[in-house]
Amino acid sequence: MANTHGIHTIDTGFVRPRFDAAYLVVENGRGAFIDCGTNFSVSRLLVALDEAGISVAAVDWLILTHVHLDHAGGAGELIARLPNAKLVVHPRGARHMIDPSVLWAGASSVYGEAVMEQTYGRLRPVPAERVVEAPDGHVVELAGRRLLCIDTPGHARHHLTVYDERANVCFTGDVFGLSYRDFDTANGPFILPTTSPVQFDPEALHASIGRLVALEPAAMYLTHYGRVEPVERLAADLHLQIDAMVALARAAHGRPDRHAVLMESLTDLYATRAAAHGWGQGRDALRQLLGMDIELNAQGLEVWLDR
Structure with missing residues (x-):
């Protein structure tokens, strides 16, 4: 579990090693998770807390970049283990966390119930009073550290990116593509866009990438997978x-x-x-x-x- 600026990269164990990441940001003894993987990832996230020396009671936030199940499937299960945490999600995604039945039905119609149970586990609702909607410009305060939520459609209309002002990095979910470490060479990371169904919009995706690059972040933290740079070259790709x-x-x-x-x-x-x-x-x-x-x-x- 690498640690830079209090940012810990956690392998959620989904699909294969170094495929799906969640992040733990620690500031002054308080914690925020960004994305959480599936139900089967929750034990790994709790181990990451132990390794960071943080109790479950010291986690204030779980921020979701979007509600696709490899990012958010374990949210209800994780929130149930974190007594003081609120869940932060794009306004378009909030209802799916409070009542995941539509999310489940949509994915089950594609993959089938049995595969869904085996891959993600049964989705657990998040109590409405613990859900915070994050429109564009919403700031999450983590012990004085500002985590800015930016509306970044293109991959999904319910997608936000988290800009960590202290570290000058973005947690990009899927909007800044995917880059597996298996493809790293002397030329650095290899990256490609992700246009998975059902809300791909090329113009919105171009605009979202441009908006993030304009922040001049030092690096991007991708859910698939890990920290990548240089930002401008990867954006051009x-x-x-x-x-x-x-x-x-x-x-x-x-x-x-x-x-x-x-x-x-x-x-x-x-x-x-x-x-x-x-x-x-x-x-x-x-x-x-x-x-x-x-x-x-x-x-x-x-x-x-x-x-």
Whole structure:
């Protein structure tokens, strides 16, 4: 569990090592979690508190970047273990935390009940009086440390980014893409956008990335996965790829085998870029690591096309 400026990176254990992160920010003996993984991640978050020397009673906040289940599925279970914590969430996501039945039904219709139980565990409601809605500009105070909530749509309309003024870093959820450490080379991190269903919006995503870069943060903390920099180079990579992915989606539109075509063309795009980045393990290894992300990106692009 690395620690910079009181920021602890926690591997939630979802899918594989170094795939899904939650963060613990500690200031003057008080704590805030940012994202929390699934129900099965809660024990790891409690261990992280022990390692940081923080009691459950000293956690004031759980801030969610958005309510997709790999970020927020364990929120109800975690809040139940934190007697003094409030849950902070985008106004569009609050009702789904208080009553997760719609969230559950939507995901279950895609994956099936059995897979949902096995992957995320049953979602536990968060009491309404413990939920704080965070519109654009909302500030969370952690023992005098300001955590600014910024409305950042593009990946999801219920997405916020947390700007930590003290550390000059952003906790970006999925809006600043994903970057697995498996792809790091001498050229630094390799990054790609995440366009998973159902609310991908390319113009909003470009604007959100631009807004975060304008803060001139030293680094970004991604849920998938960890701290990345340099910010400007990574942002430029994301802008290029958003446009490339949209072009590939448009090219595949109207074809009877649209999904298969899009899967192949996205794989080609990422494999070519990874090779240019100095990653030498080849297309099959890339597909092994990014298979689920390519599938979700293709689906999200298709939902956007159909809209």
